[in-house]
Amino acid sequence: MAFSYDFRYDDNLFETDTSLKQIEVEDSIARIYAKHIRQGTLQAGLLRSTHEQFIRDSIHGLSSGFTVLDASQPWLAFWCLNSLDILGCDASEFEQQALDTMVPHESGGFCGGFKQLPHMAGTYASIMALVLVGTKRAFDLVDRKATYRWLMSMKQADGSFAMHLDGEVDVRGVYCAMVIASVLNIMTPELVAGSAEFIVRCQTCEGGIGPYPGVEAHGGYTLCGLAALDILNKTQLLDLQRLARWISSRQLAFEGGFNGRTNKLVDGCYSYWMGGACSILQKALKQDWLYEPAALQRYVLVCCQDKKLGGLLDKPGKSADLYHTMVVVVLVEDQNEMVLTAVVLEFVELVGLALTVGLELALMAQAVLALKAVQYVLAKNEYILQQTVLVES
Numbered sequence: 002m003a004f005s006y007d008f009r010y011d012d013n014l015f016e017t018d019t020s021l022k023q024i025e026v027e028d029s030i031a032r033i034y035a036k037h038i039r040q041g042t043l044q045a046g047l048l049r050s051t052h053e054q055f056i057r058d059s060i061h062g063l064s065s066g067f068t069v070l071d072a073s074q075p076w077l078a079f080w081c082l083n084s085l086d087i088l089g090c091d092a093s094e095f096e097q098q099a100l101d102t103m104v105p106h107e108s109g110g111f112c113g114g115f116k117q118l119p120h121m122a123g124t125y126a127s128i129m130a131l132v133l134v135g136t137k138r139a140f141d142l143v144d145r146k147a148t149y150r151w152l153m154s155m156k157q158a159d160g161s162f163a164m165h166l167d168g169e170v171d172v173r174g175v176y177c178a179m180v181i182a183s184v185l186n187i188m189t190p191e192l193v194a195g196s197a198e199f200i201v202r203c204q205t206c207e208g209g210i211g212p213y214p215g216v217e218a219h220g221g222y223t224l225c226g227l228a229a230l231d232i233l234n235k236t237q238l239l240d241l242q243r244l245a246r247w248i249s250s251r252q253l254a255f256e257g258g259f260n261g262r263t264n265k266l267v268d269g270c271y272s273y274w275m276g277g278a279c280s281i282l283q284k285a286l287k288q289d290w291l292y293e294p295a296a297l298q299r300y301v302l303v304c305c306q307d308k309k310l311g312g313l314l315d316k317p318g319k320s321a322d323l324y325h326t327m328v329v330v331v332l333v334e335d336q337n338e339m340v341l342t343a344v345v346l347e348f349v350e351l352v353g354l355a356l357t358v359g360l361e362l363a364l365m366a367q368a369v370l371a372l373k374a375v376q377y378v379l380a381k382n383e384y385i386l387q388q389t390v391l392v393e394s
Contacts, residue, residue: 160195
């Protein structure tokens, strides 16, 4: 899709807070695009070394402001490890520090920080980080039997999963549980009973997937729900055509990037959430290009890179952070790995990957590099699987 000012938002002379914010964002993006058009640099490349330095600086010097993420310590480790791995950078010096942040709980699962409850998202991030480290010491932190018992204790009667003891219940819990069980090879009929049906009930009249039945569709929950169904080989239970229309409608014609809900602003992270959903959906529909990759590439590389300090961001005017750095960088591909550049447009499979580890996995972009590490484990560290005992169904 060629860039054109004809795609600017038109409020039809009816101003609202939503329309004013949309126009403000488009104005900032228009200035950036105009500058790059004048310079002939609208097809930008990924600033790999700049982003690598941003990640390394963050690893060694997080400010006191990050205390608000005390319950997200394994996420910080995962974002950094995954970003460096995607960029093809050596993360070995960080691996010990990452392992030191992992807090397995005696009842199973992992905590987000010390003296906290085991949490579904924290367990997901911890296991992804441990697989990326890929050493025996890393895998020894995982008690597979205890993790299975803990997952079952989070299971709800309707097939959903609580995020923690007495915690919220939504599609994220199902997705995290399916990934955890798949990667650890502890999937059982009892564990997955009713989960696919719960996700299907979360599909809205728009076509996307909400956090739980009756709630507005959202890009993050859509990818979680669709990816969980893909793991279960049950994507066909959804209304896939309606889902395809909703996902395609999330790409904004002028900006080129995605938003996560109807009438919301563009955000670099949704390049990942919606792009991942597109990849899985395209496989399910046996159809290519539910979105415009060149326009998405333009937004990500021109508008979402901090060229001075490094890191990637939500939209112009925002600061780079580790979360956006990972979820945007995960869309980038070079000739050997999955890095999005101006000369590589065929990256549809980048955010959806299937392989077999006791059963077929088809996980969202967040697990792509972890799955690559699992392949390494199967090839080089077979003793890990040989020394574990499968949970009996």
